[in-house]
Amino acid sequence: MRVGELSRRTRVSVPSIKYYLREGLLAPGRRTGPNQAEYSEEHVRRLRLVRALLDVGNLSVAAAQLVLAAVDDEDRPLHMVLGTAQHAMNPSAELPDDEPTARARARVAELVARRGWQVVERNPGWPAAVEVLATYERLGHRDLAAALEPYADAMETLAAKEVEAIVAGDDREQTVEGAVTGMVLGASLLTALRTMAQEAASARRLGSRAEPGRRPQVDRRSSG
């Protein structure tokens, strides 16, 4: 298909497609003339993945480039591809050498040890977690760090299921792409569900959000 049809099929504008081609996020089409190229179903598929990582997963173009290069490298073991996706999702934190950081480091190391998590300190989540805890303290909200244990409980349970699903796959290409997609877009899904669950918990705790002309809804769970 021509670039116009590729654009229609994927709802991605031609200028955006050309930008992705220049940035190497999309492989060039097969040249059929001086200003013409032919694109395949493979391009449709890849373009959808590019848009998903950028628009739904909120990766930067640079981060998406790294992730896609890792997906495309057939010699790279699955766990290294996933490691690249993890780096893309946790912007590398430059941790200052101060008291809150030292306390946060100790807290995270203790969490990892107590849970028996086999995690290397290079794991990009490690400094990212330290940074959030240190920031809570600097802002005078040390109480927020109380969320660490319930958060870790929840993520431990989810991660076990996610890894099980990844391991169950048999086709390499499908498995790698699915694993990366679930890792990147899963973070957006978690944030979305947390947002909804917070409203629900707030309504349950405080009564319905006051909205003009809107009666509090019946709590369907307690009413049957």
Next chain:
Amino acid sequence: MRVGELSRRTRVSVPSIKYYLREGLLAPGRRTGPNQAEYSEEHVRRLRLVRALLDVGNLSVAAAQLVLAAVDDEDRPLHMVLGTAQHAMNPSAELPDDEPTARARARVAELVARRGWQVVERNPGWPAAVEVLATYERLGHRDLAAALEPYADAMETLAAKEVEAIVAGDDREQTVEGAVTGMVLGASLLTALRTMAQEAASARRLGSRAEPGRRPQVDRRSSG
């Protein structure tokens, strides 16, 4: 204090401070001369919050502006301030009118109804969740949507605790700022812990990540 000391205290460069002043993220100091202003502890505190929202919470400057304006408006009820933070964290999704979107909408509506979540469709998490599920289907990874229920379980449990902690506060300013901080930075903390937990789950399931010269670590949980 002068701008130089404000910069030293907060480790934020003077040009960045001037940028935040121009963008209204930071209130002007008290004018003490034609090119001189005096800043207070209030500025130190606010500057730390600005940096936390931008650098640790990954909000855009525009999103941080909205959130801080909401925090500063003393007449705004807490739930509306939190609603603003929720919008800032879930980039508004323009949902296409296609089959995957229709199926994803039905799936999320069914989830909300079954769990008795009192959530309005305007909640920014709602379209964001629909978008992720529809994207999974478009990419040929419908199996990833199986994560919806365990994710919702986890977020329901966490949200109840988060709302309880917010409600427990008594000082309005401290409560609002803490709630917003926990909401925005909490998403980064969840992503960080998920990243670590995935590595731990993967090591547990597949054996240690192969690293040259590095022996698999002993699983501390099962050995003690």
